[in-house]
Structure formats: C-alpha cells, structure tokens
Amino acid sequence: MSYFTRIAEGLNVAAALAEVLAQGGKPYRPDAAEQARRALQGMGEANPAGTLIVGSRSFSLYPAVQRLLFRAAGRLGPQEAVWKARVKILPPRASMLPHRDDLPPAERRYQIAIQCDDHAYFDIDGERCSFRPGEMWHVDLADRLHYVHNGSEKPRIVLIFDTLPPALAEAATAKARAAASAAARGTTGDMLAPSPRIPASRASASGGQD
Numbered sequence: 001m002s003y004f005t006r007i008a009e010g011l012n013v014a015a016a017l018a019e020v021l022a023q024g025g026k027p028y029r030p031d032a033a034e035q036a037r038r039a040l041q042g043m044g045e046a047n048p049a050g051t052l053i054v055g056s057r058s059f060s061l062y063p064a065v066q067r068l069l070f071r072a073a074g075r076l077g078p079q080e081a082v083w084k085a086r087v088k089i090l091p092p093r094a095s096m097l098p099h100r101d102d103l104p105p106a107e108r109r110y111q112i113a114i115q116c117d118d119h120a121y122f123d124i125d126g127e128r129c130s131f132r133p134g135e136m137w138h139v140d141l142a143d144r145l146h147y148v149h150n151g152s153e154k155p156r157i158v159l160i161f162d163t164l165p166p167a168l169a170e171a172a173t174a175k176a177r178a179a180a181s182a183a184a185r186g187t188t189g190d191m192l193a194p195s196p197r198i199p200a201s202r203a204s205a206s207g208g209q210d
Contacts, residue, residue: 003124003144008075008136013114015064017133020114020157023061025052025089046099046147047090052155054087062087068159072112072136080108081169084176085161087114095149098123101141106168112136112159119152131158 028051059066065087073082090096103109111122113131121128124139124146131137139146150156164172 003127003140004122004129005138005140006135007110007138008072009132009134011068011071011112011134011136013068013112013134016062016068016159017114017157019062019064020054020087020089023054025054025087026058027051028053028088046097048094048096050091050094052089054089056085059085065159068112068114069161072110072159072161075136076163079165080163081166082161083164083169083173085159087157087159090120090148090150090156092150092153092155096147098145098147100143100145102143103141103162104164104168106164108163109139109141110136110161110163111139113157114159115154115157117152117154120148120150120156122146122148 028047030045030047054062054065059069069082069085076082101109111131113133113135116131116133118130121130122139124141125144129137148156163169
C-alpha cells in the first residue's frame with residue numbers, strides 16, 4: 001500500500017510560483033499548542049531554520065495561490081471541504097526532522113507542488129516520493145513518522161491543504177476562529193487558522209488557467 005496518491009498533474013502553478021517568489025512568506029513560528037504537542041511526543045521542532053509560511057489569512061495578497069486552491073478544491077468530492085491551507089517554503093539543502101502530526105481520522109491532507117524537483121522528497125514511514133511542479137498529491141499521514149528533505153539548490157514550495165467532511169469542517173473552523181479571537185492574534189505556524197470553507201461549486205466556478 002502506498003502512502004502517496006497522485007490526484008492530478010499538469011496544474012498551472014506558474015503564477016502562484018511568481019507570487020511566492022516575489023512576496024516570500026513569514027518565518028515559521030509554532031504556536032503554544034503546537035509546542036505542547038511536540039513536547040508530549042518527545043520531539044523537538046520539525047521545521048528547520050529558514051522555513052517560511054504563507055498562511056491562509058494572507059491569501060488575499062496571493063490571488064494566484066488562492067485560485068490554485070479553488071481549482072484543487074473543485075477536484076474533491078462532496079464529502080470533503082477544505083478548512084485549512086498554507087504555503088510552505090522549505091529552504092535549499094534543508095530537512096525537516098521526522099515527526100508525527102496529530103490528524104483526526106477524518107482529516108485528509110493534500111499537497112500541490114509549486115516548486116519541487118527530484119532532489120527533494122517526502123518520506124512517510126520509509127516510503128519516499130518526489131513531487132513535480134503542477135502535481136497534486138494526497139499524503140496518507142495518519143500517525144506515521146514522516147519528514148521532507150530538500151537537497152535542491154532551490155526552495156521547495158508546496159501548497160498544503162487539509163479537508164474534513166463538511167459538518168466537521170464547519171465545527172473545526174468555528175472552534176479555530178474562536179480560539180484565534182480569544183488569543184487576539186494570528187499564527188504563522190504550520191497548523192494555521194483555517195481558510196473559509198470552499199464549497200465545491202465556488203471552487204469549480206473559479207477554475208481556468210492562470
């Protein structure tokens with residue numbers, strides 16, 4: 001059984017790449033909940049120094065990235081709703097530390113390669129996969145040990161988004177927004193406050209190439 005399933009290829013990522021290279025992102029800083037979870041796992045921070053994040057709260061400044069997300073959401077079935085999204089920029093010649101993500105059983109994670117090559121790979125429990133630009137992958141993390149290695153001279157740039165069944169997505173979004181409001185601040189961590197739910201109809205309507 002493979003932990004990687006390619007959902008699509010040939011997506012137009014040129015405009016999204018140009019946006020991210022021009023504007024960059026914010027330094028990755030895990031929030032308190034993420035730090036506590038890592039401590040309970042007995043693991044340190046997984047992301048290397050220099051890792052950058054573009055959180056969903058900033059997607060209005062990255063319209064090509066937002067359109068790419070809408071097109072990807074249009075490929076999902078009616079039982080999946082996007083509730084969390086971010087762009088991650090892993091520096092050249094850098095590796096994440098092996099770690100586990102505490103995903104609920106119903107949550108599914110996808111990645112779209114914006115800038116990747118054969119010198120970078122994703123490892124899940126010993127199985128490795130290199131993504132090509134324009135490919136969309138489902139990565140079956142469950143409670144499996146995983147990490148990313150970027151041996152390239154260029155940053156590895158991916159659009160990451162998580163889905164839940166629509167009812168759970170609505171509840172999770174409301175909970176995350178309440179927590180963010182109580183904290184009176186955003187977050188630039190890997191697990192970001194969610195983007196608004198993207199209905200399949202809206203995603204499909206925003207299709208087309210950049």
